[in-house]
Amino acid sequence: MSRSNRLKIGITGGIGSGKSLACRYLEEMGYKVIYADRIAKDLYASNKTLLKKLARTFGSEILNADGSLNRSNARKIIFSNKRNIKRVNSIVHPFVFAETDRIVSKIKSRVLFFEAAIMFESGSYKGMDHVVLIYANKETRIKRIISRDGVRRADVLRLMKMQLDERQKLKRADFVIKNNSKPNDLKKSIKAFSKIIDKL
Numbered sequence: 001m002s003r004s005n006r007l008k009i010g011i012t013g014g015i016g017s018g019k020s021l022a023c024r025y026l027e028e029m030g031y032k033v034i035y036a037d038r039i040a041k042d043l044y045a046s047n048k049t050l051l052k053k054l055a056r057t058f059g060s061e062i063l064n065a066d067g068s069l070n071r072s073n074a075r076k077i078i079f080s081n082k083r084n085i086k087r088v089n090s091i092v093h094p095f096v097f098a099e100t101d102r103i104v105s106k107i108k109s110r111v112l113f114f115e116a117a118i119m120f121e122s123g124s125y126k127g128m129d130h131v132v133l134i135y136a137n138k139e140t141r142i143k144r145i146i147s148r149d150g151v152r153r154a155d156v157l158r159l160m161k162m163q164l165d166e167r168q169k170l171k172r173a174d175f176v177i178k179n180n181s182k183p184n185d186l187k188k189s190i191k192a193f194s195k196i197i198d199k200l
Helices: 019-028 036-046 048-058 071-078 082-104 138-149 153-161 166-172 183-197
Strands: 007-012 032-035 111-115 130-135 175-178
Touching: 007 019, 019 032, 019 111, 019 183, 032 036, 032 082, 036 048, 036 082, 036 111, 048 071, 048 082, 071 082, 130 166, 138 153, 175 183
Parallel strands: 007 111, 007 130, 032 111, 130 175
Antiparallel strands: none
16 A cells, blocks of 8 residues: 555644543554654663753753663653753654654555644644544543542643643644543544544
8 A cells, every 4th residue: 555545644632631542442443543652752762862862952860870761850851841842852753753654664554543642743743634633621631630640730730831722723633522521422422533534
């Protein structure tokens, strides 16, 4: 199958929106999903060139003595402000894009889904045929994250501020799947959306 015949669909959504659950349902239905965050995590663990570039930008304290990533220090430094987040993304994204292309080249599925929390921010949406936003209102997302991670409301709000405003995502998405209710309702919405996919 040629690349031109493939249908690439991006799946994104703010923290607590339920995009990972939506992707799990898609996988249960037989679709192939590629997770940008998982690729990035693997690169952080294995790509020495990437780690050296990060250390040159943010300082050697983000690395352990053996050259591996010190995740605790890295989180404190990188997520201290939006400027640092943009800097790390500009370094990491090219590596993620290259690894994603390598993975995709080995897949023969006609329809591929790409899950990424910062799809619009990274520019990866430009390589998609369509982008789906999994959307949940702010209070629902806050409650989910507090319940899931045991964090404080203030911590959740801080993380939300680091992400693109949901109103901007709503304007830019091709499809919006609302997820303000129960998991089974989301599953029904994903099944309904699969019928649209078959016609794309």
